[in-house]
Amino acid sequence: MSPLYPLLLSLAVIQPTPDPTPNVNPPAQDPARPRVTLPPAMPWSGRSEALIAKPGDPWITPAEANGFTATPSYDETHAWIDRLVAASPLLSREVFGRTSEGRALYAVRAHRGAAGKPVVLIQAGIHSGEIDGKDAGLMLLRDIALRDKADLLAQVDIVFVPIYNADGHERASPYNRPNQRGPNNPGERSTPQGINLNRDYAKADAPETQGMLALLRRLDPVLYLDMHVSDGFDHGYDVTYTFAAWGTYTQSPAITAWLNGSFQAGVDPFVRRMGHHPHFYPSAIDERDLSKGLRFASEGPRYSTGYGDYARIPTVLVEMHCLKPYRQRVRGAYAMMEGAIRQTARDLPALRAAIAADRAARPDTLTVKWERRTTPIAQVPFTAMAAQRYRSPASGEEELRYLARTEETRVPVIGQDAVAQVMPPRAWWVPASATAVIARLDLHGIRYERIAAPREMTLDRVRLSEPRLGPVADGRVMLFAGGFHHAPETALWRVGSVRVPYDQPRGLLAAALLEPEAVDSLLAWGFFPEMLQANGAMERYASVPMAEAMLARDPALKAAFEDRLRHDPAFAADGAARLAWFVARSPYADDRYLLYPVGREVEGR
Structure with a gap:
């Protein structure tokens, strides 16, 4: 049986309930330009509504104050954080890097008690159009610093990066992220250098990545939360998350066993109690036909989760669902953060033991190539959105029109097989x-x-x-x-x-x-x-007589050359290529070429 199967079966299915204050978030678009029509949003409510500050509260966040229609700018965000840090001895702020356009990258530390406690690192806005984590994190910092959540600091410190892709954040537009229901001013996915920061961990080209890697080395967090918003199809869950393909393809088996066990067992019930619907992040093989299955795949170190897996850093990627209203998503992100912090603190000795075990391991092999399986590793229950099928006059193909109701189904989970190792x-x-x-x-x-x-x-x-x-x-x-x-x-x-x-x-x-x-x-x-x-090019007056001499004295080389002429007409017609063939087989060849x-x-x- 796949180690994934018990986990998937344990994920409960919860039906949404009506929300008394649904958030539609109509973007302030030019009426003369085409507008996107999103699938209908289902009504929803939950205990996390109590997290939102009331109008007139002196510590209301900018997103709360505008009814979650918009997210604050870089300057507005940090002005609000500066005011909060000045009001609380539990908070401090530092600059850990700068962007390509010169903006400071800020991290806020929440700390109480003895020094040297382990750190939970939470980052928001690595894709700055997916900014739910920022607005949820501001609410959580406020409640830790000034309200009733300081107990979160009993066992761990919390370090929060509110805006990772700060340059992309400031390129806000109502036309970014058209598949997403709010806010009406999302930023861009990549940096102005054209770098997707969640593809840059391995190569580390962006200054933002270089700053984050330095922060990771210094903090050595016991948990690293990377807050996102999904793309993809509609379904019945609002808080989804993943890590190293849930253990099927992990490089850090002890850490992933803890995430698969203790973390999931503690976080999911907490998030549900707050009224949200957690699930593993569903990536469909064919978004128009779920019967083909959900994809589970290995993750290389270009990604935050893959990097954490190779570097032995417990890393969880959180994907709020793009088609849920922004007000609901921010509250779900808050619940996910709080639940993750509480479970980490609750089971800290076991987590630290898992980290130590993986860092001591020296695997004999590294898989370098995977192929998708042809048979499922599991069949799991899934809450999908009901949909009508119709043929679109625009695409000319069969499309889905989602309806505002869920339906229960079962879907296969399709994994991978290792096909090459070193x-x-x-x-x-x-x-x-x-x-x-x-x-x-x-x-x-x-x-x-x-x-x-x-x-x-x-x-x-x-x-x-x-x-x-x-x-x-x-x-x-x-x-x-x-x-x-x-x-x-x-x-x-x-x-x-x-x-x-x-x-x-x-x-x-x-x-x-x-x-x-x-x-x-x-x-x-x-x-x-x-x-x-290839270096070492030779003038024709030198290469031609050398090639002729090589042909005359080496029958095997002559046979190989004539075979190439017979089977490669383009080569046969290219005198320079023919001479280069001889130079590559001579003592004058560049021995560093392709080495x-x-x-x-x-x-x-």
């Missing part, structure tokens, strides 16, 4: 010239030793075949290869080169970044463009 070496050797790669090791807190004298080493080296450039993704051109060919090679490693041992707490993260076959390796993210450039610059120390592994 064995991490004893250590990796990174040349001194790879300065950007060494800088990433520093950002990730990966330990290494720098050599002070040249050293000749025989290492496993990897050469690519059939390289091809992929699409532009988050500011980089990705690199793929048809094959990775390993062979021992003796070479001189120059002063300043670094040896990265696998035997360290972040050894598996090092493997995910430095093993060339890994899906989020720095090679795949285009950190070594120089290996795609991965990082060496693998496999002796003793």
